[in-house]
Amino acid sequence: MGDVYLHGHQPSVLASHGVRTAADSAAYLLPHLRNGDDLLDVGCGPGTITLDLAEAVGAGTVIGVDAVEAPLESARRHARDRGDTATRFEVADVHELPFDAGQFDVVHAHQVLQHLSDPVAALREMARVTRPGGIIAVRDADYGSMTWYPELPGMTRWMEVYVGAARANAAEPHAGRRLTAWAHLAGLTDLQPTASIWGYSTPEQCSWWGRTWARRVLESSYATQALNKGLATQQELDWISGAWLEWSRHPDAWFVMTHGELIARL
Template sequence: MANPPPQHNSYLPLYTPPQVAHHEWRTASNSAAYLLPSLSALATSTPNLRLLDVGCGSGTISTSLAALIPSGSVTATDISPEILARAKDLAAKAGVANISFQEADIYALPFEDGTFDVVHASMVLSHVDDPVQAYREMLRVTRPNGGLVANRESDLRMWSYYPPLPGLRRAHEVLLATTREGGGNVDAGAKLVAWAMEAGVGKEAIEVSMGTWMYSSVEERRMWGDTMVERCRRGGGREKALEMGIATEADFESMAEAWAEWQAAEDACHGMMHGEILIRK
């Protein structure tokens, strides 16, 4: 009798509307700039380039990548059929036709070996409990002799913000503790090279960099502040923190109030750092 598949952790943030609004703020330009020069070069040499976007969420990065390779195609996958339906609608509204959507598990991608020229994932491995196996699957479906794996992940330890509100400091502490308890990786951005090498990649095939997000404009503060207030008042991260005794109801209410204060402050900003890796096969 075959062994049952291993049980992996679930995606804690869930798909609440403000969380999804933050996902839909992401584009190729603000979340995959490290990939774009290599993608452009590959698209020139491989006109019918095939790109797989793993864990695409609402698909705004996937759709903007598809728009950059009009002669190629993008297959975007996620484990949630509900969020894939949203991604499909957004792609249709954007008028991008060279993209398809498919439900898939990152640990068991339903594609033959070497199917894709480029395999991309953004902010996915920080949430999974076995990133090395995820890399092995991404590498498996990438073509040899010229294929490319691209991945960007947060280093959740690295927050920089103003004003220095105690509620934001507490929110950061709770995020780190809850991510660890939920099986995620708070230091994912710093571990990409280590995970890739453990998955069998030679150091000579790896190019690594760091990127950032910064929220400062009125629109950015509104989007990020709404997301964080929502996380404090409902969602999987909040429930995990309460269940594990990491935070109390009063903690979450004070954190929500701090995020609302931050959002309203004209001089407020919030920055985060991300690791970025390109793996050449």
């Protein structure tokens, strides 16, 4: 489909994504998992959520897929570190999954639909490989819901550039609020929508989050696309990165983002 992953797979991005867990990123899904479930994790990235889900389903077969090989190297390394020899990580396109119809009890995607030009088609393909009675579980951030304090101009510009780059890729950065609508368009009807947040408010949390984005603004695909699409100059990116560092050290720093979540039962 030619979709572009706005964040990229540079070390600064993988380091940030590699701290995610099922507890902080898929808590809405955990109560629905059963021992022995076969599970597909679409857009698994460095695999930390995948490996947590594998523990939750026990004897079930678990496969994590991503569109490119780069993050899967990190996923396999995480699996080796945890002694997991059963979970598989493979390259696959969400629009053309190389699996049989009805192969999985659970198909999960975290922060994936927001990067796709046709998220409805992706949901239909996820439904194809899900067994009758199984579930599709998706969670996506809603960039339009993100709020922070202090309201530094450089961080406001960060958001403007991000939304501009996403829209230039024909993707939807405000995805969280649209999950139910996309599911309806995909023909899914038995839906359980919820929402949750990621929040950064302690000095340690804000320091980590701010320093992470200060690097990503300069080193990730965010920077490359911003420059190539004429959305920002290098001077602006330096300023945005500095704003993130300033925010990370501020004694009143606070940042929250809302996520849309959806369980769709077939």
